[in-house]
Amino acid sequence: MTELEEVKRGEEADRVLKNPLFIDAVDNVRESIVNSMSQSAFGDAQTHNRLVIALQLLEQIEKRLKDHIATGKMAALKTEDKFKFFK
Numbered sequence: 001m002t003e004l005e006e007v008k009r010g011e012e013a014d015r016v017l018k019n020p021l022f023i024d025a026v027d028n029v030r031e032s033i034v035n036s037m038s039q040s041a042f043g044d045a046q047t048h049n050r051l052v053i054a055l056q057l058l059e060q061i062e063k064r065l066k067d068h069i070a071t072g073k074m075a076a077l078k079t080e081d082k083f084k085f086f087k
Contacts, residue, residue, distance in 0.1 A: 003075040003076075003078055003079050004075075004079065006071050006072050006074075006075035007072045007075045007076045007079065008072070009068050009071070009072055010068050010069045010070070010071055010072010010073060010075065010076070011072060012068075013065040013066070013068035013069045013072065014069050014072075016065055017062070017065050017066070017069070026058065026061075026062065029058055030055065030058060033051050033054050033055045033058070034055070036051050037051045037052075037055075
């Protein structure tokens with residue numbers, strides 16, 4: 001992937017993370033998972049484990065988007081430095 005593609009991908013990831021619909025969806029899913037965890041039977045380890053995995057997956061989606069943003073910012077700085085060299 002080129003640096004320009006990384007910059008664009010980072011910008012898009014930033015838009016996604018700041019999108020009110022995405023924020024609302026993630027918050028609602030997280031709240032639903034946590035509520036399900038608190039309502040699951042005390043000895044229901046299988047349900048608890050599945051809910052923990054669901055919560056971890058949700059967090060991984062957010063983390064991956066943040067990683068794209070960081071990579072995009074680094075690529076933007078590299079690209080900026082290259083253009084400074086030619087000025």
